Amino acid sequence: KAGVTQTPRYLIKTRGQQVTLSCSPISGHRSVSWYQQTPGQGLQFLFEYFSETQRNKGNFPGRFSGRQFSNSRSEMNVSTLELGDSALYLCASSLAEGTGGNEQFFGPGTRLTVL
Amino acid sequence: AQSVTQLGSHVSVSEGALVLLRCNYSSSVPPYLFWYVQYPNQGLQLLLKYTSAATLVKGINGFEAEFKKSETSFHLTKPSAHMSDAAEYFCAVSDLGGSEKLVFGKGTKLTVNP
Numbered sequence: 165k166a167g168v169t170q171t172p173r174y175l176i177k178t179r180g181q182q183v184t185l186s187c188s189p190i191s192g193h194r195s196v197s198w199y200q201q202t203p204g205q206g207l208q209f210l211f212e213y214f215s216e217t218q219r220n221k222g223n224f225p226g227r228f229s230g231r232q233f234s235n236s237r238s239e240m241n242v243s244t245l246e247l248g249d250s251a252l253y254l255c256a257s258s259l260a261e262g263t264g265g266n267e268q269f270f271g272p273g274t275r276l277t278v279l
Numbered sequence: 280a281q282s283v284t285q286l287g288s289h290v291s292v293s294e295g296a297l298v299l300l301r302c303n304y305s306s307s308v309p310p311y312l313f314w315y316v317q318y319p320n321q322g323l324q325l326l327l328k329y330t331s332a333a334t335l336v337k338g339i340n341g342f343e344a345e346f347k348k349s350e351t352s353f354h355l356t357k358p359s360a361h362m363s364d365a366a367e368y369f370c371a372v373s374d375l376g377g378s379e380k381l382v383f384g385k386g387t388k389l390t391v392n393p
Contacts, residue, residue: 206383273321
């Protein structure tokens, strides 16, 4: 079974631009979550999508948005990029069964550098 | 809000020595708890998880963790460190239902010396 894939793996943008990152979950997984990882703040939850609906959202500005398609693939978008948005963006998928405690499978991440 | 504290951002051990990585959580009810490992330039991999079935949880690569409610702790141990264990380790907590959101600790970077 293929793992979680994220594209692109590396991205360089300049301040003010926007960027779209893509995540393909493991086949059959209905939940996709996004995390931002930086040396200073560590791993922070951005949002979770389940069956094309945003189920939970972290404490990030509205410049960060996402969506999920009917095949469970997800995209996240960051508009008006700032230097502080430079980070590793991780996507994770899970079966989302029951009331929680499901294993989340992480992709390798997209390394975004904002100049 | 739930939170996780990992004591020690860097831990260094000798090959063959005991590995002990500390994690304390704050939650009003016993949550789901996880340990993940991250190797350089890779995503996170699940080592083990606690979901209330048993307080001593065994994971992959010889790691285990014990859930202690009275101490609100979930420390990760391995009896004998191997060079390949060098990585960053994250403790995480999630809510009981309705979301897959994980709240992570700051991470502990493990160095294994020959």
